[in-house]
Amino acid sequence: MSLCKNYATSIMLVMLTASSITVKAQTKPVPQLGKNTIQEVIAAMTLQEKCSLVVGSGKAPRPKMKAGVSSGYVAPPPMIGKTERKVPGAAGNTTAIPRLGIPSLVLSDGPAGVRIDPHRKGDSTHTYFATAFPVGTLLASTWDPSVVEGVGRAFGNEVKEYGIDILLAPGVNIHRNPLNGRNFEYYSEDPLVAGKMAAALINGVQSNGVGTSIKHFDANNQETNRNSVNAIISQRALRELYLKNFRIAITESQPWTVMSSYNKLNGTYTAERHDLITTVLRDEWKFKGFVMTDWGGGYSAVAEERAGNDLIMPGRPDQIEDLMSAVQHDSLSMKVLDENVAHILNIILKSPSFKKYAYSDKPDLKAHAMVSRKAATEGMILLKNEDHALPISKNIKSIAAFGNASYFTIAGGTGSGDVNKAYVISVAKGLANAGYTLDANLETSYTTFINDTTQKLRAIARAAHHWPGPVPELIAADETINQKADNSDMALITIGRNAGEGSDRNLETNYTLTPNEQQQIKKIADSFHAKGKKVVIVLNIGGVIDMNGWKDNADAILLAWQPGEEAGNAIADILTGKVDPSGKLATTFPVKYEDVPSAKNFPGLPAGNPDHVVYREGIYVGYRYYDTYKVKPMYEFGLSYTNFSINNLKISSPVFSGLLTATVTVKNTGKVAGKEVVQVYISAPTKTIDKPAQELKAFGKTRLLQPGESQILTFKINAADLASFHTDASSWITDAGNYVLKAGASSRDIRQTADFKVSKTIVVEKDHNVLKPEVAIEDEYKGN
Ligand code: BGC
Numbered sequence: 202m203s204l205c206k207n208y209a210t211s212i213m214l215v216m217l218t219a220s221s222i223t224v225k226a227q228t229k230p231v232p233q234l235g236k237n238t239i240q241e242v243i244a245a246m247t248l249q250e251k252c253s254l255v256v257g258s259g260k261a262p263r264p265k266m267k268a269g270v271s272s273g274y275v276a277p278p279p280m281i282g283k284t285e286r287k288v289p290g291a292a293g294n295t296t297a298i299p300r301l302g303i304p305s306l307v308l309s310d311g312p313a314g315v316r317i318d319p320h321r322k323g324d325s326t327h328t329y330f331a332t333a334f335p336v337g338t339l340l341a342s343t344w345d346p347s348v349v350e351g352v353g354r355a356f357g358n359e360v361k362e363y364g365i366d367i368l369l370a371p372g373v374n375i376h377r378n379p380l381n382g383r384n385f386e387y388y389s390e391d392p393l394v395a396g397k398m399a400a401a402l403i404n405g406v407q408s409n410g411v412g413t414s415i416k417h418f419d420a421n422n423q424e425t426n427r428n429s430v431n432a433i434i435s436q437r438a439l440r441e442l443y444l445k446n447f448r449i450a451i452t453e454s455q456p457w458t459v460m461s462s463y464n465k466l467n468g469t470y471t472a473e474r475h476d477l478i479t480t481v482l483r484d485e486w487k488f489k490g491f492v493m494t495d496w497g498g499g500y501s502a503v504a505e506e507r508a509g510n511d512l513i514m515p516g517r518p519d520q521i522e523d524l525m526s527a528v529q530h531d532s533l534s535m536k537v538l539d540e541n542v543a544h545i546l547n548i549i550l551k552s553p554s555f556k557k558y559a560y561s562d563k564p565d566l567k568a569h570a571m572v573s574r575k576a577a578t579e580g581m582i583l584l585k586n587e588d589h590a591l592p593i594s595k596n597i598k599s600i601a602a603f604g605n606a607s608y609f610t611i612a613g614g615t616g617s618g619d620v621n622k623a624y625v626i627s628v629a630k631g632l633a634n635a636g637y638t639l640d641a642n643l644e645t646s647y648t649t650f651i652n653d654t655t656q657k658l659r660a661i662a663r664a665a666h667h668w669p670g671p672v673p674e675l676i677a678a679d680e681t682i683n684q685k686a687d688n689s690d691m692a693l694i695t696i697g698r699n700a701g702e703g704s705d706r707n708l709e710t711n712y713t714l715t716p717n718e719q720q721q722i723k724k725i726a727d728s729f730h731a732k733g734k735k736v737v738i739v740l741n742i743g744g745v746i747d748m749n750g751w752k753d754n755a756d757a758i759l760l761a762w763q764p765g766e767e768a769g770n771a772i773a774d775i776l777t778g779k780v781d782p783s784g785k786l787a788t789t790f791p792v793k794y795e796d797v798p799s800a801k802n803f804p805g806l807p808a809g810n811p812d813h814v815v816y817r818e819g820i821y822v823g824y825r826y827y828d829t830y831k832v833k834p835m836y837e838f839g840l841s842y843t844n845f846s847i848n849n850l851k852i853s854s855p856v857f858s859g860l861l862t863a864t865v866t867v868k869n870t871g872k873v874a875g876k877e878v879v880q881v882y883i884s885a886p887t888k889t890i891d892k893p894a895q896e897l898k899a900f901g902k903t904r905l906l907q908p909g910e911s912q913i914l915t916f917k918i919n920a921a922d923l924a925s926f927h928t929d930a931s932s933w934i935t936d937a938g939n940y941v942l943k944a945g946a947s948s949r950d951i952r953q954t955a956d957f958k959v960s961k962t963i964v965v966e967k968d969h970n971v972l973k974p975e976v977a978i979e980d981e982y983k984g985n
């Protein structure tokens with residue numbers, strides 16, 4: 202009986218316990234992202250879950266690495282998993298934790314358009330092409346953030362409609378040297394232009410409710426040995442140039458994420474620098490999103506997490522193990538790991554994947570192509586136009602188009618900056634669309650030659666396991682050229698150049714036109730000029746090139762950059778005068794490469810295989826150098842088919858009191874409608890530290906002005922704009938003294954000036970004394 206009773210009691214106890222577990226389970230469900238606070242979700246995460254979230258979902262094995270040296274190696278295929286099937290061809294994914302309602306984010310390149318696979322296995326009915334927009338260097342040449350923001354809006358719509366959460370763009374690194382293979386992805390030699398353009402692109406993209414990743418933070422200004430090279434840069438050059446670009450963009454647009462760079466900065470991988478990622482980015486600039494590594498960047502996952510580099514991409518299982526072990530052995534604190542997890546969860550909460558956005562896979566590519574074409578026309582630059590060679594005269598009906606790039610026009614550079622677009626309108630096609638008769642024999646010769654040579658180069662490359670080299674220029678025979686000069690009304694020569702991540706451009710063969718190219722230009726020019734016909738050269742390039750020895754042969758030169766998929770149509774819009782060229786250089790063309798202030802210190806030492814590069818030129822990059830040291834550049838402007846006056850400069854007060862407002866009146870004094878850019882430079886007193894002769898502090902572009910029409914442009918300058926970084930005090934200081942504000946069409950075409958005074962020194966901001974070079978920098982131009 203008692204046994205029975207006992208038995209019954211035990212049964213009751215078991216039942217009670219079971220039901221209380223059930224009750225417990227019902228009242229205390231597992232926290233869910235979005236329903237619970239982030240802190241509650243983190244408290245419910247296991248160590249393994251936390252470490253998995255901060256490491257991308259890549260599955261590659263640990264690569265062989267030299268101690269302390271990043272390999273940057275990403276084993277193919279970088280992504281295997283659920284989300285890879287979601288958006289094939291995307292660059293990476295974060296790890297989903299379904300138990301806690303945490304979805305995987307999809308991350309995709311790149312700066313000129315969404316980069317995903319255009320075709321999918323088992324899906325023959327639909328394609329997934331994306332719009333190729335103009336490259337960054339062209340967008341900066343518009344000098345019009347509203348155009349760039351418009352590109353961003355269309356671009357971001359494609360990001361969202363293709364099921365992507367974060368776009369791995371824009372790239373905002375400074376054009377320190379023209380040979381950088383990735384300059385096309387970046388904007389300018391000037392941090393204000395770069396920062397404003399990046400902010401505009403980010404604001405446009407993110408207005409769609411998707412994120413961006415501004416990159417590559419920081420000082421990734423070359424591709425040679427990009428995974429290991431140590432960039433040695435003074436604190437002043439960092440603050441005034443290489444951080445300022447990021448700072449402007451980040452504070453004016455709040456990108457969801459920042460991507461750290463591959464290189465070392467003053468001795469340490471950027472991804473492992475707490476002072477860069479936490480002190481400067483988060484503490485000083487108040488960045489609120491998360492930081493991810495570049496793909497395979499940095500060396501130690503633990504050091505990266507400790508620095509505040511929240512996400513490691515594309516991620517490897519061994520990195521998760523390393524992090525878990527580091528927490529277990531106290532070399533990574535749980536507090537830091539939790540903070541990094543929180544940074545990522547905050548962004549996941551805003552993402553389309555979290556909101557289960559029903560993406561269409563059908564963005565309006567036709568509408569976006571028009572955005573791309575219009576933006577392209579706004580950033581093309583007319584470098585030369587003698588005797589009204591352009592716009593093409595009404596008498597011209599037939600055109601002989603020379604140059605491989607007339608038929609295979611380059612929309613954008615290679616690597617992750619490339620886009621899988623449905624088409625590229627060639628220069629020849631664009632002109633044909635505009636109603637010209639293009640020489641059909643030339644078209645056949647070029648297309649046959651390029652197709653055949655491409656096949657051959659590919660076969661050779663396959664056998665040798667390397668990338669195929671560029672197709673050499675077809676050299677037309679003298680009699681062909683003479684015959685075309687007889688039969689066509691005008692010659693057009695397109696010079697093409699391409700480059701991309703992984704290597705810098707070759708000085709002899711990429712930066713400089715080959716002897717064959719130069720001879721060809723001369724022959725065409727001699728032959729056409731002998732018959733009184735014009736020669737127009739179109740530069741279809743991603744970065745600055747050498748212009749010597751051949752530019753005089755052209756009647757007109759249009760710098761079309763790499764203008765996206767609508768290339769030929771946009772180029773025709775300018776050549777025909779349908780659109781007035783209004784682009785201006787945002788990066789200087791030197792007379793010769795040796796004039797570039799970093800020429801002697803690029804890509805670093807030891808020569809051939811550099812492990813470090815010293816930025817001896819300090820702040821003297823681009824026009825800061827050319828204007829101060831009176832080195833004449835080849836080009837620094839952009840012409841138009843009309844003329845503008847810039848007059849009536851007025852400043853709010855001759856004594857600075859916190860904010861200076863300047864206005865100028867721009868008038869179209871020519872015969873066709875056009876837009877003009879006004880650039881505002883300031884010369885500051887140099888009693889305390891050396892300063893450039895003048896620095897760009899503001900810029901603006903008019904609307905389309907009809908002949909005779911005027912517009913007033915307004916610029917605002919505050920104390921921070923006038924300040925220089927004084928390394929001794931680790932502070933931004935606006936010195937007392939006399940300043941000159943200069944307004945003009947370029948740094949060398951100043952039309953109006955106004956003097957003003959700062960009565961008392963203003964310490965605008967004190968920064969942390971961080972990022973110090975470990976070695977003394979031998980100053981080349983007092984610029985450090
Ligand atoms: C590039 C990044 C890119 C990433 C993912 C890296 O090689 O440097 O700019 O976003 O790959 O494709």
